[in-house]
Amino acid sequence: MLYAILAYHVEGVVASWTPEEDAALMADLHKVHDRLHQEGRLGPAARLGATEQACTLRGPGTGSITDGPFAETKEQLLGFYVVDCDTRAAAIAAARDLRRVNPTAVYEIRPVSLYLPGTPFPVTAA
Template sequence: MKYVILIHANPDPWGHPTSRYNPEGRALPAEYHEKADREFEALLGELSASGEFVTAEALADPASATLYGWSPEGHLVTDGPYAETKEQLAGFFLIDCETRERAEEIAARFAQPGGVVELRPVMWPGGDDQ
């Protein structure tokens, strides 16, 4: 089953990896980030080797977004960001796992200082929302 891992963060300035650009991450020593980078590369290698990695993308600054809405009078176009919240969607990973437990194990490894990771099953026509 496919799952999306959504990375929410509030880097300032916007940048990736987001943990290097938020207050929590900046408070950590360089050694922490170097170790985290090695562990992340190892995780991506593991997911690629197992066939669980499908795709991933980092997203640009939410301020660069354009929003398209609908109303009976016509389409509405406004500048982003969409959410009026502190954390924004910074990127996503699409994985394909045998079980939800495995997806949860992987998602937990994406947790980072100053960010939130969301795991959500991917829907398909006629599929369950579990």
């Protein structure tokens, strides 16, 4: 079963990190990423851009666009992982591994019902 692990954090906190602090956290996260990849369980993962550049499409017909992705939460969705786990408990364990090295983040675990394996992400500037 595939699970999405959605990474939430207070965007202002993340933006306040020095390049060195961000690189240190990413190095720790890459250890978890590398292990999940070696186990053949890590699918697409991405760090999302700033929420101030996001918009939301909602409503009937062609819909309307509003600024921001805003839900009524303190944290913003800043990234996601897709992991292949046999059980919900295994997906939760993978999220706990990520949280262990990024303890101020919030991770939502959600089953994925549609996944197109082998679809590459385009390479873009960070």
